[in-house]
Amino acid sequence: MASAAFAVSSPAASAVAARSKVLGRGANLGRNRTGCRVGITRKNFGRVMMALAVDVSRFEGVPMAPPDPILGVSEAFKADKNDLKLNLGVGAYRTEELQPYVLNVVKKAEKLMLEKGDNKEYLPIEGLAAFNKATAELLLGADNPVIKQGLVATIQSLSGTGSLRLAAAFIQRYFPEAKVIISSPTWGNHKNIFNDARVPWSEYRYYDPKTVGLDFEGMIADIEAAPEGSFVLLHGCAHNPTGIDPTPEQWEKIADVIQEKKHMPFFDVAYQGFASGSLDEDAFSVRLFVKRGMEVFVAQSYSKNLGLYSERIGAINVVCSAPDIADRVKSQLKRLARPMYSNPPIHGARIVANVVGDPTMFGEWKQEMEEMAGRIKNVRQKLYDSLSAKDQSGKDWSFILRQIGMFSYTGLNKAQSDNMTDKWHVYMTKDGRISLAGLSLAKCDYLADAIIDSFHNVN
Secondary structure, eight states: OEEEEEEOSHHHHHHHHHHHHHHHSGGGHHHHOOSSEEEEEEEEETTEEEEEEEEOOTTTTOOOOOOOTTHHHHHHHHHOOOTTOEEOSSOOOBOTTSOBOOOHHHHHHHHHHHHHTOOOOOOOTTOOHHHHHHHHHHHHOTTOHHHHTTOEEEEEEEHHHHHHHHHHHHHHHHOTTOOEEEEESOOHHHHHHHHHTTOOEEEEEOEETTTTEEOHHHHHHHHHHSOTTOEEEEESSSOTTTOOOOOHHHHHHHHHHHHHTTOEEEEEESOTTTSSSOHHHHTHHHHHHHHTTOOEEEEEEOTTTSOOGGGTEEEEEEEOSSHHHHHHHHHHHHHHHHHHHSSOOSHHHHHHHHHHHSHHHHHHHHHHHHHHHHHHHHHHHHHHHHHHHHOTTOOOOTHHHHOOSSEEEOOOOHHHHHHHHHTTOEEOOTTSEEEGGGOOGGGHHHHHHHHHHHHHHOO
16 A cells, blocks of 8 residues: 655655655654554656655454355345345244244334333443343243242343353353363354353264264263363254254253263253244253252343344343352453443343233233244245155155254255355355245245255265
């Protein structure tokens, strides 16, 4: 990068000299300034004198970051002009017409907020008190003894990602020798979060490519082998990206091993009510661990189950063994949040608090959740039916029906996933995950053709 001053007579020489004086007294410029400009050179071209000031950016050493593996899919989708294109990359709910959906109960809550004339004052660091009460009760059950005994430290945070990041900072500060163990595979941002918090992590086996199911024995063996006191990151329901969840009996065994090894369970709950359609059923795993008297971290998000994607509303909950410990933990979470983002946004928090706190709206929300979960189940069934009818190879596609939630892990590798995009205009992550929430019944046959071609004809 370069900037230049031009002169065409002896008065120009005076101008150049004056410019040099302003910029740092000519030859002393490089020594006296700390910015980007490093010097001036003069060249004569006949009667024209040119003064060149060469700039070197302090940011020259900053490399270009790679595209986000999930959000980058949407950018590529938008650039594709083909009418058949499908965006199955980002986990966002769509209607049967493949349009974004704002829940009716959210519109109703926002209308009431507008009529009340709620202000936009700063929230406390820990967030909206009514939201924190509602979210803990929704997660654990309103009558849960740990709530009544004051054993839960809850902080409103920036959806699931922000809640995970705040907890990661807490782990780094107060458990600096601990390691987090993460399922293989897992949501793409988990590793980024712990890397940026400088929390070491390793993986435990989870997905079995041979069965396109859960490698339960490998999972248990790896949790047992982890250093005592490790943090075990678990997906509360609708595992992302596989859609494969442990059975209730398997959850019991997982809890046994974590207790025996004195590990700390850390749940990521991004889909409560959105996986099965039942808030209570989707909270089974968390409530099981809490019922056993275990101390637990739980990150929550309302992006999916209330469709509040852009409101960035969630919470970090820490279930502790005594009220005074919960108070201390909460105080330190607040201390970490203050320099990180100061305090959380209010709009989404009020929506959640109003919906959960009003019996009528709460019932309407549960009904809408059931309908959204039901549409995804219908799409899942239709895709299986289409694959089974069209694929004459005898391959068993029933694993699609055993998965749960908005995602299906197809078992396609990177080359096959590339073929899905390059040939069929189906946009998905390169690990073979597709979002069934972005699929319609009308598109299932087309997607089945794409999957069958990619699976059988691309190595």
